Amino acid sequence: MTATEAAPPTTSAAPGVRQVWTRARGVVLAAVVLLATAVTIAVVRSDAHHGALDPRSADPYGSRAVAELLADRGVSTRVVAGLDRARAAAGPDTTVLIAVPDLLTQSQQTSLRTALDGSGGRTVLVAPGSASVERLVPDVTADPATSDVSARPPRCDLPAARRAGPADTGGLRYTTTHLGADTCYPSQRLATLLRVPDSTGDGDTVVLGAPDILLNERLDQQGNASLALQLLGSRPHLVWYLPSLSDTSATGTDDEKDFMDLLPGGWLWATLQLFVAAGLAALWRARRFGPLVPERLPVAIRASETAEGRARLYRKANARDRAATALRSATRTRLAPLVGVPVSQAHTPEALLPALSAHLHGDGRTTLPTLLFGPPPGDDKALVLLTDQLDALEREVRRP
Numbered sequence: 001m002t003a004t005e006a007a008p009p010t011t012s013a014a015p016g017v018r019q020v021w022t023r024a025r026g027v028v029l030a031a032v033v034l035l036a037t038a039v040t041i042a043v044v045r046s047d048a049h050h051g052a053l054d055p056r057s058a059d060p061y062g063s064r065a066v067a068e069l070l071a072d073r074g075v076s077t078r079v080v081a082g083l084d085r086a087r088a089a090a091g092p093d094t095t096v097l098i099a100v101p102d103l104l105t106q107s108q109q110t111s112l113r114t115a116l117d118g119s120g121g122r123t124v125l126v127a128p129g130s131a132s133v134e135r136l137v138p139d140v141t142a143d144p145a146t147s148d149v150s151a152r153p154p155r156c157d158l159p160a161a162r163r164a165g166p167a168d169t170g171g172l173r174y175t176t177t178h179l180g181a182d183t184c185y186p187s188q189r190l191a192t193l194l195r196v197p198d199s200t201g202d203g204d205t206v207v208l209g210a211p212d213i214l215l216n217e218r219l220d221q222q223g224n225a226s227l228a229l230q231l232l233g234s235r236p237h238l239v240w241y242l243p244s245l246s247d248t249s250a251t252g253t254d255d256e257k258d259f260m261d262l263l264p265g266g267w268l269w270a271t272l273q274l275f276v277a278a279g280l281a282a283l284w285r286a287r288r289f290g291p292l293v294p295e296r297l298p299v300a301i302r303a304s305e306t307a308e309g310r311a312r313l314y315r316k317a318n319a320r321d322r323a324a325t326a327l328r329s330a331t332r333t334r335l336a337p338l339v340g341v342p343v344s345q346a347h348t349p350e351a352l353l354p355a356l357s358a359h360l361h362g363d364g365r366t367t368l369p370t371l372l373f374g375p376p377p378g379d380d381k382a383l384v385l386l387t388d389q390l391d392a393l394e395r396e397v398r399r400p
Contacts, residue, residue: 027281053099053126053211055079055240060217063240066228069219070238073229077238082247083108089239092120092202095232096239099211101128101136103243109135120201122234126211127172137196137205140181143173147187149210151222156184158195160230164223169193171210206231320383321376328372331390338397349373359397368393 051057055067055077067077080086083104090096096116098104104112113136116123125133130142149170154161161167161184173190176183183191192209208214213224232238314323329347336346339355346352349369356372357365371393377383 023285027285053214054242058216060215062216063214065216065219066214066225066232067238067240069225069229070233073233075233075236075238077240079240079242081242081244083112083241083243086239086241087112087115089237090116090119090121091237093235094119094237094239095122095124095235096241097124097126097232098128098136098241098243099126100243101125101132103245104132106131106135108243108247112136116203116205118198118200118203120198120203122203122231123205124231125205125207126214127209128207129172133174133207137176137207138199139177140194140196140207141175143175143190146170146172147192147209149212152185152187152192154184154193155186156182156191158182158184158193160227160234161185161193164227164230167223167227168212168218168221169208169210170212171208173209174207315380320378320380324376324383324386327387327390331394332372335394335397356397 051059052061053063055063056079058064070077078089080089086096086098098112101109109132123136125136128136128142130144133140133142147170149168151166152169153166154164156162161182167185169185169192170187171192173187173192174183174194175190176194176196178196180197182195184193184195185191194207195204196207197204212218213228219225219228311323314320332346332352333343335356336343336352339352339359341352341355349372352372353368356368360368367389371386371389377386
C-alpha cells in the first residue's frame with residue numbers, strides 16, 4: 001500500500017456508547033425512580049414509628065402520655081431492655097408490660113413465662129402472635145385473621161373494661177379454654193382483650209390485640225386512657241419491657257435464626273414482583289414475535305466489497321483455517337458440475353476426486369487431495385499460495 005492510498009474504513013458491529021445509553025436509559029430511569037421511592041418510604045416510615053410503644057417517647061406512636069398519667073397516680077414506670085431485668089422485676093406489686101413479644105425467641109419466651117407464672121403480679125402482652133401467645137399464656141390461641149381497630153364496647157364483666165366503656169381495640173383476636181378468663185371487646189365473637197387469671201396466686205395476664213390504647217395519639221379518644229390506666233396501674237410498680245434483637249439472653253439451639261428469619265416481612269412478595277418486572281422488561285426489550293420481515297437495503301453493496309470485508313475480518317482474527325475452508329468449499333461447489341458430479345456430493349472426496357482426475361493431465365492429479373481437502377495453511381503466504389493453486393485448478397478444468 002502506498003502513502004497516497006486511503007486506509008480502509010474500520011467498522012465494528014459493537015454498539016457505541018450513545019446507542020447503549022439510548023437503549024438502556026428507560027431501564028436506568030425506572031431503577032432510579034424505584035430506588036428513590038424506596039428510600040423516601042423508608043425515611044417516612046422510620047420517622048413515623050420512631051420510639052413506638054416507648055414510654056419515654058412523645059411521638060404519636062410513643063407512650064409517654066400514659067406513663068405521665070400513671071406517675072400522677074403514684075405508679076412508677078421503669079423501662080428495661082434485657083430479659084434478665086424483666087424476670088428479676090416480677091413480683092406481686094409489679095406489672096410487667098411486654099411491648100413486642102414476637103421479638104423474643106422461643107427460649108426467651110419460655111424463660112419469661114417461668115419467671116412470671118405464680119409471681120402474683122400482672123403481665124400485659126401487647127399484640128402477641130400465634131406462636132408467642134401459646135408459649136406465654138396457657139390455653140390461649142390467636143386467630144390467623146385480624147380485625148380493624150375501632151371503638152368497641154367491652155361486653156364483658158371485667159371491672160376495668162366496664163368502667164372504661166368503648167375503647168379503640170381490634171387487631172389480633174384470641175380464644176381461650178380457661179373457664180375464669182374475661183373475654184372483652186369482641187370482634188366477630190373473638191376477644192381483642194383477654195384477661196387470664198393465674199392458676200396459683202393472685203396474678204393474671206392481660207393480652208391486648210392492638211397497642212392503640214397505649215399510644216399518645218389515641219390516648220384522649222373514647223375510653224382509651226381509662227382502660228390503659230386501670231390495666232397498667234393495678235400495681236404500684238410498672239416495668240415496661242422493650243425487647244430488642246440485640247438482647248444477649250437468647251439461649252438454646254432450637255430457636256437460632258437463620259438468614260431467612262432475619263429478612264423483613266413481605267420479602268417473598270417483593271421478590272415475586274421483581275421477577276414479574278424483569279419478565280415485563282424482557283418482553284418490552286425483546287424482538288416482536290412472528291416471521292422475519294426482509295427489508296430492502298438503503299444502498300446497493302457490491303459483492304466485492306462484501307468479500308473484502310469478510311477477508312479483513314478473517315485476517316484480523318488470524319482465522320486462516322476458516323478462510324481456507326471457505327475457499328476450498330466454494331471451489332469444490334463450482335468444480336463439481338463441470339466434471340459431472342452432483343452438487344450434493346461436491347464435498348465427498350470419494351465422488352469428486354476421481355471425476356477431477358479424469359479431466360486433468362500430468363502431476364496435477366496427485367496434488368488434488370491435499371489441494372481440495374488438505375490441512376489449513378500455516379501462515380498468510382501459504383494461504384495466498386493455496387488461493388492461486390485453486391484458481392489455477394479451476395482454470396484448467398474449465399479449459400476446453
